[in-house]
Amino acid sequence: MVIKKSIEAEFRFNSGRLSLDLAATVRRRASKPNDVLASTGAGGRWLKAAGLFAVAPVLSRADEARLLELREAIWQLVTASMHGKFPERAVSIVNGAARYPLGTPQLDSATGEVLVVSDDPLATAVSNIARDAIDLITGPLRARVKTCDQPDCRMLFVDTSPSGQRRWCSMQRCGSRAKVHAFKRKHDGTRRAH
Template sequence: MINVDEFRFNSGRIALDLPATVRRRASEPQDVLAPSGAPARWLRDAGLSHELLALSPEQTSDLEKLREAIWAVADAAAAERDLPADAVATLNEMAALPLAVPKLDAKSVTVKLFADDPFQTALATIARDAIDLLGSPLRTRIKACEQPDCRMLFLDTSRSSRRRWCSMDRCGSRAKGAAFRARNRQDAHEH
């Protein structure tokens, strides 16, 4: 069972937050979108839907397909490998779905977005963000968390471009704690 803090939105881009729904990809993968209703909650919590959408199994499958395509392309970009053509085709296909239409409200002078199919709009938004990121010089700043069992992808926006972990609170803290314990064990053996 996954805890209430099930979704992480700290990768730096919504397109990288979606693949982050598979935790510990490099060791014991945990799919936080697997529980019933989780895909709809993720879309809402990501700000891609105002309400909780009732997703069909096919829609859930499409979201997972987009997630894996982004993972494949972004992981290849981070490792400076050729991008997988089938995953790129999935991104392009989903980016072609209709976006929401902005409308200006005369009384409140605010912009509201209207979509005939909020789910397709969410897929298109995520896919377009992935294409925007991967087709720009920022793709060289996509990194994988250095914690061996994590490998979550994130956008390193630090000035020095030396960020090592997806989150200092999670993986960074674990890595620093392990290094501290290793130093203490080594010091104990030397004395």
């Protein structure tokens, strides 16, 4: 029996921002990086899962390269901006991606759904992601961007908790792993003391 990965398992959308969700497509950046956009068609599937396309687009190698370049520029820009720095190359890539006009919303009379019309849907999607990054690092949420405390993860996320004390990208993943590790350390110490 072949079990297909669900889009939810393949991609993470828990950073609090679209641009950070793209940056999170490299998991475990601090230890053993895993690029979840490396497999064939993954970029198109991510764009669909992110809500930027109704159907996963087929991306050319150039399209994939453009998406990955934007991802890395966002990572560099956001991490540097947390320290008040704005790397020129990353800024240039994000600005270039943001230049493309956004799509035009159109109401479908048959379904009542909103369709976004664009001459270049991929450029529009990339522009949305880049504009989100610009909005994030120039707005009030910049002070709420954090890096996951799990040493091998380091995913960026927006801390929207009321106290501003969130430590992990996800309590179900990294938070749970950290708590299990702390529990084991505590009980190993208790056993040695006896």
